[in-house]
Amino acid sequence: MAQIMFDWQNIDTVLLDMDGTLLDLHFDTFFWLEHLPLRYAQIHSMNVDEARSWLHERIIQQQGSLNWYCLDFWTDELNIPVAELKKEVADKIAFRPHVKDFLATLKQEGIRTVIVTNAHQDSLSLKIEKTGLNQLVDDVICSHDFGLAKETSGFWDKLQKVEPFNKERTLLVDDSFAVLQSAREYGIRYLLSIFQPDSQQPKREINDFTAIDHFNEITPK
Numbered sequence: 001m002a003q004i005m006f007d008w009q010n011i012d013t014v015l016l017d018m019d020g021t022l023l024d025l026h027f028d029t030f031f032w033l034e035h036l037p038l039r040y041a042q043i044h045s046m047n048v049d050e051a052r053s054w055l056h057e058r059i060i061q062q063q064g065s066l067n068w069y070c071l072d073f074w075t076d077e078l079n080i081p082v083a084e085l086k087k088e089v090a091d092k093i094a095f096r097p098h099v100k101d102f103l104a105t106l107k108q109e110g111i112r113t114v115i116v117t118n119a120h121q122d123s124l125s126l127k128i129e130k131t132g133l134n135q136l137v138d139d140v141i142c143s144h145d146f147g148l149a150k151e152t153s154g155f156w157d158k159l160q161k162v163e164p165f166n167k168e169r170t171l172l173v174d175d176s177f178a179v180l181q182s183a184r185e186y187g188i189r190y191l192l193s194i195f196q197p198d199s200q201q202p203k204r205e206i207n208d209f210t211a212i213d214h215f216n217e218i219t220p221k
């Protein structure tokens with residue numbers, strides 16, 4: 001296990017992404033690439049493979065925008081109840097390894113923990129219902145409330161207004177390179193990525209950011 005040394009004395013806030021960072025991205029991948037096409041095909045009496053490629057094209061067009069994460073957008077766009085369909089496969093929602101211990105240790109150490117997610121409110125509440133994640137951190141912030149995705153440069157100023165943090169003493173952990181890049185430009189000092197956000201997909205090669213496999217590599221001792 002690679003151990004990354006953080007000087008935890010210099011960090012008083014940890015901003016945490018949810019999907020692919022605290023929770024296994026497999027649920028989301030499975031939902032968008034498998035379950036949604038299947039149910040879409042059933043509902044619209046289509047062939048599943050046709051539905052899959054048609055949906056993939058539409059989904060990719062919205063990547064990185066708030067729409068991409070917005071269940072209301074997809075419900076309107078596709079004319080199917082996306083939030084309802086998510087519930088059908090909710091048993092796949094799972095923590096990534098060592099997350100609960102990591103969050104418990106930060107709490108003991110008096111380090112503020114805030115989930116900052118692009119997930120839509122309906123998706124967020126389903127995940128909270130399944131995991132109790134909100135009980136393990138100090139606050140949960142949803143980017144839809146600001147009308148800006150985390151990838152957008154103006155996002156971090158908006159976050160400062162509701163959740164003040166010292167950029168020099170803050171760690172952001174996020175599996176999205178676009179989000180890490182936007183945080184780097186804003187000036188957040190400590191940035192960390194995740195090698196394998198989806199447990200069922202191969203590990204990624206990461207050059208631009210420091211990354212971990214699991215949170216036990218950085219949990220304060």
Ligand SMILES: [Mg+2]
Pocket residue numbers: 017018019020021174175176
């Ligand atoms: Mg993520």
